Amino acid sequence: MRVKDEIKKAVDMYGASLCGTPIATGYADIYRKCEKKLARNAHYRRIFVVTESVFSTEGSIAPFDEIKGLCDKYKVIPVIDDSHGISVIGKSGRGILEEKGISHFKGIYTASLGKAIAHAGGMITGSKKFIDYIRYSTPGLIYSTALPPAIIAGICKVLDIIQSDFNTLSSRMWEYKKMIQSALSKAGYHLSNGEAPITSINCNSTHDTILLTKKLFMEHIIATPFIPPSVPPGSGKVRIIAGANRKGYPVIIVLILPPLILAAVRISDWERHLRVWRTVGFGNEWGIH
Ligand SMILES: Cc1ncc(COP(=O)(O)O)c(C=O)c1O
Numbered sequence: 001m002r003v004k005d006e007i008k009k010a011v012d013m014y015g016a017s018l019c020g021t022p023i024a025t026g027y028a029d030i031y032r033k034c035e036k037k038l039a040r041n042a043h044y045r046r047i048f049v050v051t052e053s054v055f056s057t058e059g060s061i062a063p064f065d066e067i068k069g070l071c072d073k074y075k076v077i078p079v080i081d082d083s084h085g086i087s088v089i090g091k092s093g094r095g096i097l098e099e100k101g102i103s104h105f106k107g108i109y110t111a112s113l114g115k116a117i118a119h120a121g122g123m124i125t126g127s128k129k130f131i132d133y134i135r136y137s138t139p140g141l142i143y144s145t146a147l148p149p150a151i152i153a154g155i156c157k158v159l160d161i162i163q164s165d166f167n168t169l170s171s172r173m174w175e176y177k178k179m180i181q182s183a184l185s186k187a188g189y190h191l192s193n194g195e196a197p198i199t200s201i202n203c204n205s206t207h208d209t210i211l212l213t214k215k216l217f218m219e220h221i222i223a224t225p226f227i228p229p230s231v232p233p234g235s236g237k238v239r240i241i242a243g244a245n246r247k248g249y250p251v252i253i254v255l256i257l258p259p260l261i262l263a264a265v266r267i268s269d270w271e272r273h274l275r276v277w278r279t280v281g282f283g284n285e286w287g288i289h
Helices: 010-019 027-040 064-074 128-137 149-186 206-218 249-265 267-280
Strands: 048-052 077-081 108-112 122-125 198-203 224-226 236-241
Touching: 027 064, 048 064, 064 077, 122 128, 149 198, 198 206, 206 224, 206 236
Parallel strands: 048 077, 077 108
Antiparallel strands: 108 122, 198 236, 224 236
């Protein structure tokens, strides 16, 4: 069983189709649905409950302590994909397990090394028996070239940086997230309430979603568009992720541009956009001239 929010992501769909499991959606009552399904399916020999830690379309964080509690109760195996949590959440950046105070985790933990760790590849941890099984039966491992040494060296370097500088980097990242979120919300945009450093602007149509993303891209801002079927029909989201860049400059660009860009989409909103600009109060200290 795979439990997730109402946003459909390719990885969810692919994972579920590979193992033929049903997906329980509805983040709001995830816990209730999960418990109900577990109680109903208790006769199965082996059940995995699979969830992401940070749901990356909107930045919500799974109540994984509760989900793990349920897994303990029903003696099933929790699987956590911490791709968007590792190096981002947790007191020292160790991801969802640290964030939720879970120690001696006995389930399966996976993470991509291509998100905050900014390289390629992924990791999977679990019991020795499980890892042996994966090692000798996963086509991606058996028939594929191993990660090159340069990538491994880069990953090690990032881990060193996280270990030594996480506090500084993470406080900068949260500060940027707050700035982006508050500027956009003051401007009247409808935003997702993500707890992770992700801010998604809700758009009303595929057209606005793509247009906004393209215009941001032309200004060297990478934002991700989500359009149907990833989101419900008639809606769209543009995701902006706060990084920990040393300079405030890219953040400020993000703060200024969406209002201006959307102004180009809806000229009648111009006054509102100008108000944001003034509210945020940019100065030359941010490198804006
Ligand atoms: C939750 C989650 N897990 C795994 C992946 C796959 O990561 P990679 O591109 O490193 O294979 C993604 C990619 O977007 C993801 O969002």
